[in-house]
Amino acid sequence: MADITLYHASPSRSSVTLWMLEELGVPYDIKLLKLSEGDQLKPDYLAINPMGKVPAIKHNDVVITESAAICTYLADAFPEKKLNVPLGDARRGPYLKWLFFGPGCFEPAVIDRAAPRKEEARRAMLGYGDFDTVMNVVAKAVEKGPWILGEQFTAADVVIGSNVRWGTIFKLVPERPEFAAYSARIAARPAAQRAEAKDNELKDK
Structure with a gap:
């Protein structure tokens, strides 16, 4: 099992996070949700994201939601991939x-x-x-x-x-x-x- 799990509906806004993970090139698992069947509103997923939206990721014991927040978090979590701009850099x-x-x-x-x-x-x-x-x-x-x-x-x-x-x-x-x-x-x-x-x-x- 990978350290990162992506809660994903295909295709949807969570496709942004899927692309980000591919850019990082790190191992990840996908938990596929079917929006048409209301998977995003079931209790087990609402425990992950009470908003009932995708994407969400779980990185070890940390849950992050909202696409831009996830991308920011992942870029900082894997600085060696150079997808972020580090603290101290004016950019x-x-x-x-x-x-x-x-x-x-x-x-x-x-x-x-x-x-x-x-x-x-x-x-x-x-x-x-x-x-x-x-x-x-x-x-x-x-x-x-x-x-x-x-x-x-x-x-x-x-x-x-x-x-x-x-x-x-x-x-x-x-x-x-x-x-x-x-x-x-x-x-x-x-x-x-x-x-x-x-x-x-x-x-x-």
Whole structure:
């Protein structure tokens, strides 16, 4: 039995964590949940994540939920894989900014655009401000490449990259050359390819 167990529904937001684990290249087990059968709401899983959502991971005796938190934790837990920016490095500030920006700004902006309110919310009420600004900020961050922090691929690229790829596939983000090029670089990563292949295999189980 591996030290890490991923509680996973295929495909879902937990696919982000699956990709992160493949990037790390460390052993892990998968506990597959079927959302269609309500596995995420059964008592044994609610004991892991009372929110009844995936993903969650168990690393030895530690349980972590929320995709960006999991990616941050794993990158710090395995610093030799160089998917984090360590304490004391000035780049850790921007690195953490992007890890929080994914679930705090990018995803809410995209979901609000996909499922609009009856009445448009005031900009000041929204934690992300407005959709166009979010897209412009992310496009500027990835345009130089290859990765958000330059030459180093980090967990921030797993979080932001997953959002950009997902939004591009479902046409929920603008068709911009910066996003297309970034998505192509991500799709070419062997770990991303392994994770996608594993998801395709798991979704039929």
